[in-house]
Amino acid sequence: MPLFLALMSVSVVNVAVPAIERGLGATAADLQWVLSGYTLTYGVVLVAAGRAGDLWGRKPLFLAGILVYVIGSLLSGLAANALMLNASRLLMGCGAGLFNPQIIGVIQSSFTGRARGRAYGFFGTVIGLGVAVGPPAGGALLGVAGDDWGWRWLFLMNVPLGLAALVMGLLWLHPPTQTSADLVPRGLKYLDPVGMTLLAAATVCLMLPFILTDALWLLAVAAVLVTAWWAWEVRVRRTAVQTGVYPMVDPALFLRPSFSLGTLQVTVYMAAMPAAFAVVAMFAQEGLGLSPFLAGVSTLGSALMVVSLSAWIGARVDRFGPWFVFAGGVLAVVSALLLILAFARVTDGSWPFWTVALILLPQGVSQALIMTSTQVLMMDDVAPREAGAAGGVSQTIQRIGTSTGIAAVTGVYFVTAAGMRDASAREASGAAAVDALWVVLVCWCVVLAVGAADLARRGVQRRRERRTA
Template sequence: MSSMPAGGNRILVVLLVPLFMSLMSVSVVNVALPAIETGLQATSADLQWVLAGYALSFGVVLVAAGRAGDLWGRKPLFIAGILLFTAGSLASGLAVDPLMLNLSRVLTGLGSGVLNPQIIGIIQNVFQGRARGRAYGLFGTVVGLGVAIGPTLGGVIIGALGPEWGWRTTFLINVPFGILGAVLTALWLHPPQRVRRPGSRRSLADLDPVGAVLLAAAVIGMMLPFILPGTWLLLVPAALLLVLWWLWEAGMRSRLPQTGRAPMVDPALFRIPSFSYSTVATAFLLGAMPGLWAVQALVTQQGLGLSALAAGLTSLPTAMAVMVLSPWIGNHVHRRGPLFVLLGALLGIAAVGLSMIAFHQIASGAWPYWTLAACLFLFGPAQALLMTSTQVLTMHEVPLHAAGAAGGVSQTAQRVMTAIGLAAVTGAFYASLTASGAGGGHAGDSTAPAPGSPVAVSYGEAAETALLVVIGLLAVTLLAGVLDFLRRYRNGTLSLED
């Protein structure tokens, strides 16, 4: 057991506020897209890149940024990431045309990609034992709030300030917090001396630029087809680049005694069972979550004719459950983490199953709309159990000198699976909707569909189909949790206490 280190609460503040901003920037934009389209006369392709530019640049730099933090220290990289994110947010809010907005979103995503792996590395380095579990509990709280509260906050801001200044404020709100975060990080964050391999150096060559470029190209090739339709052929060269990257990293590791240069990602990292199982569990969870909330928003607004604010508020009880439960789970994850993963996955599958019933009943007019929020509320405890526990389990056996790169690998897997999961879930939704011949409704329109109408029923059926995909993704999370639990049970390592 370990107590909170000196200044631990301050460190958590400077780490978790930028984390919240970077994750909220993923979800808050969804409700702002119609206002952006009108305000900047943006095309559908422009709007796709508002989302894709951020997601791609975020995912591409994660591993290299984590490795750079391992080599040159995480504090300067963390501050640089905050400043890049803040500059991108400012430029996004002041954009005068779609091109400026999309370039600014790329810059914002780069900032997120640089700062995020430093957070995991710093937590791993600064906190120990129960204090680390508590830190990851708060980490899980912020992840849940950032993803879930973004649509609600975006709806409130646009409703209060109007479409033009509303969408701009969803970006500009990050600026004062970013500046304050950079200043407080400089003043408060004093992590221990970084831990590096004996004899390792800190030149650009030690960053493994070839490995960084190969992995970045592979990640782009894997993510882009699931973000922009019509680019499926990129999956073939992406797979080849991923193989080349693996061979390069393995070759660098084998030449380490002669060259003294370690690979950007040590292939031995994937031979750590806790890292591999928990990375898979978290990635498939984050593949399921965005699709679930996207379907909920589509059915609420286009199928039932309700407002964007109503769609956002539906996720609020889930976010509150995450916020309340994650710290408690963090305090107990050192003893029950593997069990928490199993319980979380089972509860998540149950929550999605109940939501399928709710979608059907609400669309047919048999249940009131609030029952959907009640069913989705159960996803909050599931998310809290999973996110908090898998973060601790992922990094538990990772050497400190590789913490940044490991965090980058884990988060890259999450970004890739988020893109794949969102495409799979929404693809199943629209395929079912097209098969039914239903047209899309519009929130606030006097002719918008209502519960019990043919359009609403078709949207409810499409939601049921899409949520089967969500359950399939969560089943992989459950399988990874079961395999890790059985391994630990046989080895007698269910408890993480030293």
């Protein structure tokens, strides 16, 4: 349930932006923070929270995160102005960042083999539900409760759901049995405060240019901070035997092909997928004049494919995982090509809009194949005592990728639309959608190429193992 709430909080707000603007008199800058502030603090907290869970136990961090998330949701729903809303959204992001890496840590430490695949399959199902329910539920609630209270209830409904999750966590979440190899020191210095600070600052500098205008210079600062963080972690790792203090993130983690390639695949895929959905929603509302509810429903089929297939895929990842990722890459590329064709046809009136929703179905299959399989494969070589930090690192990189992708894809959309002032709204929005989807296609071609390379690498590795057996 907490993961569902965290994801729904991202997708549900998109349809509420006009109502928030009218209700609070929010400026464009305020609205940008409404959309992105949550993701910012969410990404900043992830790695440190994951490492803290590895050190001090995942249940306390999980419960604390839910409590912070509930308080942030309550304050968001009661916000008297845009400043209070944005501060509350930042608090919600902190809560989500605290509890989310604990979920991956619990899966990694509690399950092995086929059972772990099933657990990650269920994890993918919840992701699909969060993405699926958000836009149509938000549109429906706005329609029933109206502009004044509709957007507030989008946040307030998290309170009873979050409290229910808190009770379930207290009753049912138990620490896994640990071996001596899993035990790690628990002092504050073992959290690596220097590494934590450097990585948090680097994450902020990487994400702020996609929230603020005229902040691209922060990318240079981010590059310096990432370099400093990496040098510090390498130094701490080198002296770990003498000091007994280990880095927040072991640099060797990135030298494991399963983790590094899996993180690259899911990051590039997630850079394009939410952006593609945003393009569909903008075209539906700006180009065709559909309601927020109908715009949200247009992507529902894709998310339902994720819900229906993730558990089945998860149970078979141990046998077919790399092939699943490769097949998902093929489907993603085909879906992007078909979407480009569909937007061109819908714009000139030769195809109805529902064909876009139909084409999103194979995209949903590709999402289930890629997201579920990579979650399992990239954690193959990660020890349970590292699971929280590793999951936090991967998700932080994914959040940065998502922010970058949305900024790039929607930027192309808005630039193209602005350059067609003499065209009708339908023509301008359709042409903008086609141009933006070419960026999506490039991203998914990268996913396919990495999947093919990983498949070949694993084949070579198996042949080498057979020769030495």
